[in-house]
Amino acid sequence: KQEVTQIPAALSVPEGENLVLNCSFTDSAIYNLQWFRQDPGKGLTSLLLIQSSQREQTSGRLNASLDKSSGRSTLYIAASQPGDSATYLCAVRPLETSGSRLTFGEGTQLTVNP
């Protein structure tokens, strides 16, 4: 059974700092990995999706890397801003049919202080 772990569970940083969020998964047979952002009381916003054949994806100040063989992904946020405060979730999709479920980690709650 796939298990996804995110470290740290919570993180508080001053504005402007670069930071790294970690995600690990136990079964490397994945199709892709997604990073999501969740604001309080809101749904999930997809940030980056990395296919299993890719090593990284970038969008603006965000960069996500994937090391499938070691079961790890990182989300790098450059020059953090107070508006980045949210819970960040990673999720993996198994290497199966098109309808497969996502398995999520429990998230990292990020607070960026002005």
Added chain:
Amino acid sequence: GAGVSQSPRYKVAKRGQDVALRCDPISGHVSLFWYQQALGQGPEFLTYFQNEAQLDKSGLPSDRFFAERPEGSVSTLKIQRTQQEDSAVYLCASSLVVAGGSYEQYFGPGTRLTVT
């Protein structure tokens, strides 16, 4: 529509009541998923549809939970005889099915269910 929509956004039910939660997926999305998110946890899979067919319901926690998608578009998640442990946010997601595609899932805002 532009995205996945869910209704109601908030639902308070007394223990023992039945509730129905609605999901409108993105137009043309074949796959539809329901997830349950308890406070402080990541979402957990409940069930999956491809068009009107429910292909995986292994995540439904009990036989009080029932989901349908009769015409392959709108889906309803029904919970009978609600219990306090059913209190959670229920998220719906949809995705395209294109061979070789990313199968990226797009999520709705969720329905927050509180059972008192």
